[in-house]
Every structure is written in structure tokens, then in C-alpha cells.
Amino acid sequence: LKLNVANLQRFVKTAAAPLTVPTYPRGGSVKQGIVHIGVGGFHRAHFAYYMNQLMEKHGLADYAICGVGLQPWDTTIRDALRGQDYLYTVVERSAKGSEAHVMGSIQDFLFAPDDREAVVAKMAHPDTHIVSLTITESGYFYNEHTHELQSDDPAIQHDLDPANAKAPTTTYGFLYAALARRHAAGLKPFTVLSCDNMQGNGSITRSMLKTFANLRGDANLATWIAEKVAFPNSMVDRITPQTAPADKVALAEMFGIEDAWPVVTEPFMQWVIEDHFSDGRPPFEKVGVQVVADVHDVEQFEKHKLRLLNGSHSAIGYPGQLAGFSYVHEVMNHPDFDAFVWQMMQQEVKPMLPVIEGVDIDAYCHTLVERFKNPTIMDQLPRICLGGSGKIPKFIMPSIAEAIWATAPFRRLCFVTAAWFHYVNGVDDNGNKYELDDPMSEELQQKAAEGGADPHALLGIRTLFGDDLRNDERFVKELTTALGLIKKDGILKTLPKYLD
Numbered sequence: 001l002k003l004n005v006a007n008l009q010r011f012v013k014t015a016a017a018p019l020t021v022p023t024y025p026r027g028g029s030v031k032q033g034i035v036h037i038g039v040g041g042f043h044r045a046h047f048a049y050y051m052n053q054l055m056e057k058h059g060l061a062d063y064a065i066c067g068v069g070l071q072p073w074d075t076t077i078r079d080a081l082r083g084q085d086y087l088y089t090v091v092e093r094s095a096k097g098s099e100a101h102v103m104g105s106i107q108d109f110l111f112a113p114d115d116r117e118a119v120v121a122k123m124a125h126p127d128t129h130i131v132s133l134t135i136t137e138s139g140y141f142y143n144e145h146t147h148e149l150q151s152d153d154p155a156i157q158h159d160l161d162p163a164n165a166k167a168p169t170t171t172y173g174f175l176y177a178a179l180a181r182r183h184a185a186g187l188k189p190f191t192v193l194s195c196d197n198m199q200g201n202g203s204i205t206r207s208m209l210k211t212f213a214n215l216r217g218d219a220n221l222a223t224w225i226a227e228k229v230a231f232p233n234s235m236v237d238r239i240t241p242q243t244a245p246a247d248k249v250a251l252a253e254m255f256g257i258e259d260a261w262p263v264v265t266e267p268f269m270q271w272v273i274e275d276h277f278s279d280g281r282p283p284f285e286k287v288g289v290q291v292v293a294d295v296h297d298v299e300q301f302e303k304h305k306l307r308l309l310n311g312s313h314s315a316i317g318y319p320g321q322l323a324g325f326s327y328v329h330e331v332m333n334h335p336d337f338d339a340f341v342w343q344m345m346q347q348e349v350k351p352m353l354p355v356i357e358g359v360d361i362d363a364y365c366h367t368l369v370e371r372f373k374n375p376t377i378m379d380q381l382p383r384i385c386l387g388g389s390g391k392i393p394k395f396i397m398p399s400i401a402e403a404i405w406a407t408a409p410f411r412r413l414c415f416v417t418a419a420w421f422h423y424v425n426g427v428d429d430n431g432n433k434y435e436l437d438d439p440m441s442e443e444l445q446q447k448a449a450e451g452g453a454d455p456h457a458l459l460g461i462r463t464l465f466g467d468d469l470r471n472d473e474r475f476v477k478e479l480t481t482a483l484g485l486i487k488k489d490g491i492l493k494t495l496p497k498y499l500d
């Protein structure tokens with residue numbers, strides 16, 4: 001049965017097919033308090049899922065979501081959602097089985113290239129309290145090394161030109177135009193809530209938008225944005241792979257729902273948000289979101305997540321793909337990988353992490369292993385591995401650097417780094433070639449070829465590794481040993497040497 005409002009009550013829950021559908025009002029007097037840019041899989045499984053719970057269980061009626069797409073390919077999500085009254089299904093999969101939850105929290109969608117003015121007007125509307133983002137790292141035009149806006153990017157240049165003020169194309173162009181309109185109308189500014197996976201996501205967005213506003217030349221407005229707009233930092237977590245065609249078929253077969261674009265995710269989800277909003281916020285706490293008073297608290301949670309979850313993903317991804325695996329759970333079902341990931345977390349990552357009151361770090365590690373082993377999520381290794389030049393320096397290197405200072409162990413972390421150094425060559429241990437998906441692919445491959453079994457050439461990329469690590473004898477020795485072993489014997493033969 002096709003998913004739409006008319007059919008909603010015809011979908012029935014059974015013991016074999018647990019299902020929920022929204023029963024709260026949609027449209028009419030319900031206000032759209034949130035405008036979200038980047039309605040990908042993650043937003044639909046995370047923020048929109050929390051909002052669906054707030055509407056269903058707590059009667060919230062002034063924070064429905066209006067989705068916005070800026071990219072040409074967002075016509076696909078526009079058409080999928082419009083064709084089914086903006087309803088869609090989140091399928092939660094675990095080893096215990098599947099549950100389907102039809103979501104009603106997204107209630108409209110604007111595709112910017114259709115009507116850019118409509119997007120600006122929507123954000124500037126007094127009902128809008130929050131503009132949230134999941135626009136991937138590339139959507140921020142953030143130079144990680146200089147920490148500055150990539151202001152010479154043609155898209156940013158286009159939006160900085162006052163002649164194009166009415167036709168912005170980037171997130172900053174839209175935010176600026178809408179905030180300018182609110183400022184002129186004497187309205188409070190909306191909160192800009194980044195939900196992308198970047199440490200200090202709110203602070204980065206604030207800094208980039210402030211630069212953008214300054215470059216536009218209206219100092220008064222730039223100051224208002226910097227001082228009055230809230231950009232809360234947040235830590236987000238819920239593993240959400242790309243939807244596969246087989247997922248649609250499985251949803252139709254098991255639940256009888258014909259959904260043009262469902263989302264498949266895991267039961268686990270987490271969201272820690274700094275409590276800093278410029279125009280009110282939903283009562284997130286009621287549905288388990290951790291709203292914390294201090295930005296420092298968000299940083300601590302982020303540190304745990306980036307080093308334990310994302311760091312382990314790197315430990316699974318690069319060696320796993322080299323060894324010939326395709327999915328995260330397949331790697332974790334190999335006893336050596338299972339032991340390796342656990343020992344790396346416990347012996348090398350955990351000792352460097354801050355203690356967070358109320359957080360049981362061992363329980364968190366156990367949950368991670370359970371999540372990685374979930375056989376139903378089918379999380380693809382290439383998804384985990386892409387953009388390694390942005391991952392290894394953030395997820396692995398900080399643990400190594402701190403372990404060096406503390407004279408603590410870090411050889412497993414070196415094994416992961418060495419695996420990535422070998423991975424960038426684009427050939428696995430069985431001789432199969434794959435595409436290196438990385439913005440620095442050319443430089444990485446050139447340095448890897450130049451260095452061979454000597455890591456110095458890659459370590460010489462200062463923007464990734466700085467100077468300190470390259471000059472640390474113990475680190476270079478461990479890395480050279482691991483790289484040599486991986487090149488000579490392959491991952492599966494080398495791995496046992498890194499186990500207790």
C-alpha cells in the first residue's frame with residue numbers, strides 16, 4: 001500500500017511486524033518552527049525522529065519541520081516526500097528484528113532552485129525559531145588548516161556579490177538573507193543548529209557566517225549576527241547508512257508499506273546539545289536528548305564519541321577493507337578484529353579520555369561493540385573509509401599524541417594509521433583495486449608511492465600531521481614496523497601480532 005495520509009490507518013501493526021504511525025495533527029494550526037537544510041538519511045533518522053516523538057507523545061504543535069534542499073540532486077527527496085504527503089518510514093534494525101515507524105514531523109519541503117525567495121521568506125517567518133543543518137562537511141566551506149572561510153570558492157563568491165542577494169545558493173547566503181530580513185523587521189534571530197559530525201559544529205558555523213557577513217560589508221548586521229544569533233554546539237550519533245533498493249523491497253514485504261525513500265537505522269541514538277537558543281526551543285529533554293548548560297560538556301561527549309566510535313570505525317574500516325571485507329559487522333565477526341577493537345579502546349583510547357559524570361565508559365564501549373556487530377544495518381566499509389585525510393588526524397592522532405606525552409601504549413593506534421597509509425594506494429590484500437575517495441587523493445597516493453614502506457613521505461604532510469609526531473622516535477618506529485608488516489604479510493597475518 002502506498003504511503004500517504006489517506007492510507008495511514010490501513011497499515012496495521014502485528015506481532016511479526018511492529019509498526020507505529022503518527023496520530024497527531026499535521027498542517028492546519030500546527031506551526032512549522034524548524035527549517036532544516038539537507039534532508040538526507042541522517043536528519044530523517046535523528047532530529048526528525050526526536051521531533052516525531054515530541055509531537056506524538058507530548059503534543060508539541062509549534063515545531064513541525066519544513067525541509068529545504070539546496071543541491072540539484074535534492075529533487076529526488078522533494079519528489080519522494082511530496083508524493084507521500086511528506087510522510088516517510090524509519091526502519092530500526094537490530095539482531096532482534098525490525099520495527100517500522102512512520103514519521104510525520106516533516107510537513108513541507110522547499111527545493112531552493114525552484115524558488116529561492118520562498119526559502120528566505122520561510123526562514124524569516126516569525127514562526128521559524130530554528131534553522132538546522134546537516135549539509136555534510138563540504139557545505140561549511142571551512143578550511144580546516146587555517147580555520148577560515150573558503151571565501152574564494154566560486155559558490156561563496158557568487159553569494160557575496162550583492163547583485164545575487166536575491167538568489168543565494170549556499171547555506172550562508174540563505175542564512176544571511178533571512179537574518180537580514182528578520183533584523184530589518186525587528187524580529188528575534190532564529191537559532192542556527194548544526195547537526196553535522198564536526199567537533200565544535202556550532203562554533204565553526206558561527207565563525208564562518210560571521211566572516212561571510214563581514215565580507216558582505218554590512219558591519220551592523222555582522223555584529224548583530226555575531227552577538228545575537230545562537231549557534232549551539234551539538235554531538236550527534238545514530239548510524240544511518242545510505243538506503244539500498246533492497247531496503248524498500250523489505251519494507252513492502254514485511255510491513256506492506258510502499259515508501260519511495262525509507263531510512264534504515266539502528267535502535268541506538270544520542271544527541272547532546274549546548275543549551276543556547278536565541279528564539280526558544282522544543283523541550284528536547286522529554287525525549288532523551290541531553291541538553292547541557294556548558295559548551296565544555298558537549299566537547300567532552302564529543303571527545304568520547306570521536307575517539308571511541310569514530311576511531312574504532314577507522315580501525316574497522318581501513319584494515320577491514322584491505323582484508324577484503326565489505327561491511328562493518330563482517331569485520332567485527334572476525335575474532336581477531338573483535339579483540340583488536342576492544343583492546344584498542346580499552347588500553348589505548350580510554351586512558352586518555354576525560355571522566356564524564358554519569359557516563360559509564362565501559363558500558364559505552366560495550367554498546368559500541370554491539371552496534372558494530374549489528375548484522376542488519378549493512379554499514380558499508382567505503383562509507384566508513386571515505387575522506388580518511390579528514391578522519392585519521394581527528395579520530396586517531398589525538399589519542400596517539402596524548403599517549404606519547406603520558407608514556408602510555410599506542411601500538412594498536414599505530415597499526416590503524418599504518419593500515420590507512422597502505423589503504424591510500426587503492427589496492428587490497430587480494431590485489432583488488434578500489435577508488436580512493438578523498439579530497440587529498442592525489443597528494444596521498446603520490447606520497448604513499450614515494451615512501452613505500454617508509455612512512456616519512458606521508459608523515460611529511462604537515463597539514464595532516466604537524467611537526468611533533470614526525471619527530472617522535474617511538475611513534476615513527478612503531479608506525480614503520482606496522483607499515484612494514486602490513487605491506488609484507490597483509491592485514492590478517494599481521495593483526496594477531498597486535499593482540500594480547
Ligand code: NAD
Nearest residue numbers: 038039040041042070071134135136139196197238239240
Ligand atoms: P545524505 O547523503 O543522505 O544527505 C546529505 C544531505 O546534505 C543532502 O540533503 C544534501 O543535499 C545535503 N548537502 C550536501 N552538500 C551540501 C551543500 N554543499 N550545501 C547544502 N546541502 C548540502 O547523508 P547523511 O547520511 O544524511 O549525512 C549527512 C551528514 O550528517 C553527515 O555528513 C554527517 O555530518 C552527519 N551525520 C551522519 C551520520 C550517519 O550515520 N549517516 C551520523 C552522524 C552524523
